[in-house]
Amino acid sequence: MYRLHKTVALVGMMGAGKSAVGTALARHLKVPFVDSDDEIVKAADRSIAEIFQRDGEAFFRDREFEVIGRLLREKPAVLSTGGGAFLAARNREQISSHGISVWLRADPAVLWQRVRHKTTRPLLHTADPRRTLYELCEQREPFYALADLVVDSDAVYSIEDMAVRVIEALKTRPDVLEEA
Numbered sequence: 733m734y735r736l737h738k739t740v741a742l743v744g745m746m747g748a749g750k751s752a753v754g755t756a757l758a759r760h761l762k763v764p765f766v767d768s769d770d771e772i773v774k775a776a777d778r779s780i781a782e783i784f785q786r787d788g789e790a791f792f793r794d795r796e797f798e799v800i801g802r803l804l805r806e807k808p809a810v811l812s813t814g815g816g817a818f819l820a821a822r823n824r825e826q827i828s829s830h831g832i833s834v835w836l837r838a839d840p841a842v843l844w845q846r847v848r849h850k851t852t853r854p855l856l857h858t859a860d861p862r863r864t865l866y867e868l869c870e871q872r873e874p875f876y877a878l879a880d881l882v883v884d885s886d887a888v889y890s891i892e893d894m895a896v897r898v899i900e901a902l903k904t905r906p907d908v909l910e911e912a
């Protein structure tokens with residue numbers, strides 16, 4: 733049995749497993765699972781791609797900031813953020829005030845294998861999406877590195893194994909995760 737004192741915000745690139753590992757992690761910790769992208773889609777009644785297309789990325793980022801703020805004020809949970817959320821200082825600030833951040837780190841080659849067949853990520857709707865993904869990784873890593881904890885997600889770890897690895901990392905923070 734675990735007792736979670738703060739919301740765990742999973743951050744990192746598209747394809748890192750924030751949504752998939754977050755779901756498994758919440759099940760292990762017996763806390764709610766929330767995904768900021770899902771909440772934005774529900775509120776807007778449109779897909780992420782449609783929101784980017786019709787309202788623009790800046791509009792999406794404002795909704796993302798609001799949704800993350802709202803979710804962080806609820807009882808401790810696992811919160812999967814969208815890949816761009818942790819780049820914004822305002823999101824890093826609200827996550828560090830109310831929760832703990834965990835970067836799911838993965839090599840771009842692994843990320844690419846996971847996202848290449850999906851069309852749901854508007855930032856990869858470019859002429860050369862593989863190259864875009866590699867470039868985004870390089871630009872964003874310094875921001876993700878500001879997270880409180882890092883868990884490596886190389887291809888060898890299954891979604892379940894990753895959830896267990898996140899729990900091991902959280903155990904180093906007894907102020908966040910207590911074994912009851």
Ligand SMILES: Nc1ncnc2c1ncn2[C@@H]1O[C@H](COP(=O)(O)OP(=O)(O)O)[C@@H](O)[C@H]1O
Nearest residue numbers: 745746747748749750751752753846889890891
């Ligand atoms: N450790 C893993 N092993 C195998 N497949 C994974 C792993 N992590 C994620 N995936 C798969 O990769 C894809 C992207 O994962 P997702 O959770 O949507 O990433 P994110 O939310 O970080 O963009 C999904 O199909 C998911 O099932």
Ligand SMILES: O=C(O)C1=C[C@@H](OP(=O)(O)O)[C@@H](O)[C@H](O)C1
Nearest residue numbers: 745746747769814815816853854
């Ligand atoms: O990296 C990004 O900027 C984005 C990642 C997506 O979430 P995932 O990281 O869950 O794919 C989603 O929020 C949107 O397409 C923008």
Ligand SMILES: [Mg+2]
Nearest residue numbers: 750751769812
């Ligand atoms: Mg996701």
